Amino acid sequence: MRKVLVLLIAVVVSSALLSPAGAARSRSFSIAASIDNRKMDLDSSTGGNRTTLVKGRVKAGSSRLAGKKVRIYVTNVHTRAQVRRSLGTARLDRKGRFSKRFAPSEGGTYRVEIVKSAGNGRRTTTRTVTAHAYEWPLLDRFHDAAASNPDPSAPLVVRSDKEQTGNGRDATARWSLSYAISSGGSAVFGIAGYNCWRFNMKLAVSQSSRAASGTVTVSQGARVLARETLQRGGGYWEPSRGLSESLDPNLPVVVSVPPADVASGEPVARLVLGNPKASCTYPGRSTPYL
Known part of the structure; x- marks a missing residue:
């Protein structure tokens, strides 16, 4: 009888691990992202080529994401410290689209991370794109x-x-x-x-x-x-x-x-x-x- 009870407990635990909710939580969001200006010139004489736009779209199957947010981080990998800093958040529209302006303070190659936190039965998901900012060093x-x-x-x-x-x-x-x-x-x-x-x-x-x-x-x-x-x-x-x-x-x-x-x-x-x-x-x- 004791062996049967242990076996039943194991079956219940296994079923919980494989439940639809648990399986859904193992899925990720679908994030598409791009940079609209991959060659910024921070020494531009006109000043018109010093920013870029991080934009994209988040999907979660049939779930509606309007009003949800993604957080965006940037890291200049051409610096020794490689400090990861936040650009803040961008709100998703009714189609899951987002955009965020990025104005680098110095030249470098920037790793841009778009992070959608867990929710809607899905785990936290990160999408990474790259931006380049140029200066004219002597x-x-x-x-x-x-x-x-x-x-x-x-x-x-x-x-x-x-x-x-x-x-x-x-x-x-x-x-x-x-x-x-x-x-x-x-x-x-x-x-x-x-x-x-x-x-x-x-x-x-x-x-x-x-x-x-x-x-x-x-x-x-x-x-x-x-x-x-x-x-x-x-x-x-x-x-x-x-x-x-x-x-x-x-x-x-x-x-x-x-x-x-x-x-x-x-x-x-x-x-x-x-x-x-x-x-x-x-x-x-x-x-x-x-």
């Missing part, structure tokens, strides 16, 4: 000093902010952040890890260059982006819009000046690289993750 943050000067005792690439270029009469032909590259030198910038897709820079012959002209090459790996011969006093070079958008986000940017044949009396050229920068998912306020 490339000194990516400068590879060791690769730029393999022989530290004879550096060919030096920081030389506001060095005058050209004939010295154009006060605008100098830049707040500059590198001077002498013949045989290469300035190397390791941009990998931040989805950099566009770049800009100024290149000119220094007023103090012994050579009256100089050739400079901008490259990534085996691919030459530009090769220009510049004259002292002839102004500066910068990339066109089309060229600037040809950046490979995974390869270093190298700006190099060919060596001079000093033995035959060829003068050493000195070129100035001014305000090199790139559009990247680099956090301008927080410590970056790399």
Whole structure:
């Protein structure tokens, strides 16, 4: 009799675990979500490309969800701290749709989580989408000093902010952040890890260059982006819009000046690289993750 009683209790417990209510609770909500702007430019001159809209729809079979809410969280995975913060809630309309404006405060790749809490016989469900916010950091943050000067005792690439270029009469032909590259030198910038897709820079012959002209090459790996011969006093070079958008986000940017044949009396050229920068998912306020 005791064995029969134990068996009956086990059957009752098993039935409860497999009841329709229990089975329903194991189901999840159906959440569809998207980002309407995956490439925000936080340095946009017009200010019109600095926000995005997180939107989507929640379904729970035939259950009505109008008036229910989802909570939205964002995490900048390109920061070292990777703090998860709440954007608040978004209310579902009669079709289960929602939307929430997101205005990032700094560049980065953002993990956006849409969370629908348990209810209507279903468990808490999370849907994740990704948003990218771009800034234009100066490339000194990516400068590879060791690769730029393999022989530290004879550096060919030096920081030389506001060095005058050209004939010295154009006060605008100098830049707040500059590198001077002498013949045989290469300035190397390791941009990998931040989805950099566009770049800009100024290149000119220094007023103090012994050579009256100089050739400079901008490259990534085996691919030459530009090769220009510049004259002292002839102004500066910068990339066109089309060229600037040809950046490979995974390869270093190298700006190099060919060596001079000093033995035959060829003068050493000195070129100035001014305000090199790139559009990247680099956090301008927080410590970056790399």
